[in-house]
Amino acid sequence: MQVSSKGKYSVRAVIDIAQHSEGAPVPLASISQREGISLLFLEQLFQPLRKGNIVKSIRGSHGGYVLARDPSEITIGEIVRLIESPIYTSSCFSKNESVDDCRISSSCISGAIWKQLAEHVNNFLDSITIADLLNKAKPEVVYGLRLKSKKILDRPDKGEDLVETTTAEVA
Amino acid sequence: MQVSSKGKYSVRAVIDIAQHSEGAPVPLASISQREGISLLFLEQLFQPLRKGNIVKSIRGSHGGYVLARDPSEITIGEIVRLIESPIYTSSCFSKNESVDDCRISSSCISGAIWKQLAEHVNNFLDSITIADLLNKAKPEVVYGLRLKSKKILDRPDKGEDLVETTTAEVA
DNA sequence: ATAAACTTGACTTAGTTAGTCGGGTATCGC
DNA sequence: GCGATACCCGACTAACTAAGTCAAGTTTAT
Numbered sequence: 001m002q003v004s005s006k007g008k009y010s011v012r013a014v015i016d017i018a019q020h021s022e023g024a025p026v027p028l029a030s031i032s033q034r035e036g037i038s039l040l041f042l043e044q045l046f047q048p049l050r051k052g053n054i055v056k057s058i059r060g061s062h063g064g065y066v067l068a069r070d071p072s073e074i075t076i077g078e079i080v081r082l083i084e085s086p087i088y089t090s091s092c093f094s095k096n097e098s099v100d101d102c103r104i105s106s107s108c109i110s111g112a113i114w115k116q117l118a119e120h121v122n123n124f125l126d127s128i129t130i131a132d133l134l135n136k137a138k139p140e141v142v143y144g145l146r147l148k149s150k151k152i153l154d155r156p157d158k159g160e161d162l163v164e165t166t167t168a169e170v171a
Numbered sequence: 172m173q174v175s176s177k178g179k180y181s182v183r184a185v186i187d188i189a190q191h192s193e194g195a196p197v198p199l200a201s202i203s204q205r206e207g208i209s210l211l212f213l214e215q216l217f218q219p220l221r222k223g224n225i226v227k228s229i230r231g232s233h234g235g236y237v238l239a240r241d242p243s244e245i246t247i248g249e250i251v252r253l254i255e256s257p258i259y260t261s262s263c264f265s266k267n268e269s270v271d272d273c274r275i276s277s278s279c280i281s282g283a284i285w286k287q288l289a290e291h292v293n294n295f296l297d298s299i300t301i302a303d304l305l306n307k308a309k310p311e312v313v314y315g316l317r318l319k320s321k322k323i324l325d326r327p328d329k330g331e332d333l334v335e336t337t338t339a340e341v342a
Numbered sequence: 343a344t345a346a347a348c349t350t351g352a353c354t355t356a357g358t359t360a361g362t363c364g365g366g367t368a369t370c371g372c
Numbered sequence: 373g374c375g376a377t378a379c380c381c382g383a384c385t386a387a388c389t390a391a392g393t394c395a396a397g398t399t400t401a402t
Binding site: 196198199200214215217218221228230231232233234235236 | 375376377379381
Binding site for chain 1: 391
């Protein structure tokens, strides 16, 4: 039940482009510096983003990436689905059986939940565009959640639960 | 962005107990048979469930497990959080830096999203109790989503994307 | 031409997940 | 009591996935 680091990094990278491209292409090297993401890793992330029509690449000297569409037309959901392992699905029968073989009622009952959960998640992420994030960045309100900046940063509630990941955690 | 098999199996197992215990304890062996889950695996799943006060164990001959509370007081969210790796958190600064070092605005901006997503997911899963699932099992409506049973089973949309997992997929 | 910058695909490493094994301990029914 | 039933617990392993690296390109502006 985690969004992968790849997904988080990708969203950050796209925001970075939106913030720093003034019509001119933004080279990965500069994103790498600002965001503290390895250049080689970024290159890997940008292939799906390019194919998914989130960004356009401009090759050659003074090249880089620009957004392929208006920030208001790029949703977080799109980005995450391009980068992440397939958004979760669930079926309640094994692949060797036909639909009619499904006789485990508890399986079917709970199966509906996972499907609905996936829909919820997708709807939520699809409701947020890059433009939303850019606009809401300066005012202290992001998406209906009032944040006193500090509050969200040191998360007084979850201190103990921080899992040690290989490198620093991504936001 | 997946609910683990462990989480799905656990929910199924708890439903199974609710459906088959008539006051009497339900042995894991019978859950194992009905649900097609390895006995050894079930044992592993039930330790956290017991410690989390979802089920109570009754040892000895004719023992087994019963629900520790009324089905209407057990939510899916509780079960999943007990079984799954820590529900996801995100911070926007690395652990070696203090809060004030956070200067990567795109990181903070997007970080708020993951936090909100986690809240959404938890709220959704916490809004569904075992009792809900039991009650809605027979009528064709589960949780506001009208399902024509067949429709949800063969998922006409996602056919290609089915990932081959080691064993059969869990619902 | 040359350097900046993207492109591609294979590779490595570490961690997680799913599932197993083996040897316990408690309790019931006879 | 004693044996069968069934939970208890911690270590183990195999497979997979995620994160990140590397090397050898190709494209294009100047």
